[in-house]
Amino acid sequence: MIKIRLQRKGRIRRPIYHIVVADSRSPRDGRIIEQVGRYDGVTEKKETTINEERISYWLDNGAKPTDAVEKILRHEGFLYKRHLQMWGKSEEEITAALEEWKAAREAKAKTEVTRKEQVRATLIAEEKEVKKQIEQKASAAAAEMAQEAEKAAETEAAETTENEASEESAPEVEAEAKAEVATEETPSEEETVVAEETASPDAEAEVEEKTEESTEAVSEEVESTTTEDAAPVEQPEETSAETEVESVKSSADMTAKDAADHIAATPLEDLEGFVSEGEERKTVLAAWEAKKEA
Template identity: 45%
Template sequence: MLRIRLQRRGRKKRPIHHIVVADNRKPRDGRIIEDLGRFDNVTPKNQLTLNRERALHWLKQGAQPTDTVRSIFKNQGIMYEMHLIRWDKSEEEIEEALAEWRQKREEKEEEVPTRKERQQALLEAEEKEFQKQLKKKAEEAAKEKAKQEALAAEEEEDEADDEAEAKTEEEVAEEAETQEEAEQEEPEAEEETQETAEQEESEEVEAEEDSADEDEEPEEKEAAAEAKEDESEEEEDDASEDDAEEEVEASDDSDDGDEDEDDDTEEDSEGQTSSDMLAKEAIEHIENTPLDELEGFVTDDEDRVTVQRALDEKKENS
């Protein structure tokens, strides 16, 4: 039995199908009887070149089209024309019926959006949904923040009340302590006066002894004064060296702090995922980033079709 079917040609990931007439016992890429045209379903418009007269000829001969070829013939009006021929319609009636059928199909095609328009509409819908979710999350975060601020204000008020009560208790205790101290200061003052009198007497005795020593040993005092000056100079040199070492350590600590800040910024930029971006930004990031660095960028929670499609195309092209 004769079959009208598609025969795959072209190259890998870029097929072009030939519409051929062949025996159904032959393999797909085997010998054919006649080539009727080409069908390219990779392009958005599904480009088709077909020999209409030869297709009608083989249909009249009893060749059976496959399901795919039948749908192609149906879209081109060949099956409708074959139906009119079987009903023994004249050529004029067939032409009028086909003209009316083509007009209705054109009106229908104008109403149906193209693949590019459907893609753009899908992208806009996803953007609106994403913006809606972001707005909802922002509102929830604002409510949570207001709730936490209210709780913090209540805690501060409670702490202020507790501090006020504690202060009143401390003031009462301080007043009691001041009274006790005042009572204890009176006998202590008398003891201090006695001690000061005894110290004055001892100081007078020491002063008399020092005056006697100064008269007897002036050379020993000069030697002791020179030794004290030498010790003070050595202490100043040690202090200057310690200050220089502290300045060097401070500069090293500041350099380490700068390096830590740079590392933190790099870790923040690497932790971004597709759910933190708009769909356009996520798609641009996928197109401009090597495939090895995209691992984990598109999370399992990602439900936007355009982002998933961009990642799949990146994997196929690599």
């Protein structure tokens, strides 16, 4: 049996095919009867040339095209033209019909959207929506942190003012305390004269002992008062203005592609709560259903 098939040429990963007529028993790169066309679907040219007259000749003589060759001939309109010829159409009618057929095919190719393009457009839209939501959350968190920092700064300024005021009043209090102590330590002149005239030697000794005791007591009191006044004022602890924004690990915080990859790479028991109830992205839901079925 004679077949019209493709014969591979070109180089590695850059194939170019010849449309040849050969015996079905000959090997792939074996002897051929005739070359009737050329198909290039890889290079920039992407040319397809066919010898319609010779192909018609071999088809009339019983040659059978392979599926790949038949698909190429149908795409080039050769089979449609041959069908019109078999129905006895004139050349003008065949030409008009072929032009109409090519125009309809080009219009359909422009409007037709492949499944791959649809998935890509869906992913791009979902990624834009996720990025928008993440930016909104980040701006809200930044505004909240700025407000808290402003409040903390106001509180710190007020505390600093109070500390400065207390430090300024501390020397005055200390001076007043020292003046009172000095006043208590100095005896009046009249008391001193009367004590000298009336006191006996024993009384003088008792007075001296009492005076020394009272002087020591007053000195201890002054030291304690000075220590209390000079003690540093405790600084209140500053409240931290920084707040950590917890990033909940869920599908809503990730792009559709990253969420699908995470679902595929993570065990099912570790994915509890990962897919949120409001998740509407098709790719994430499809990955989740596939994970549960696996």
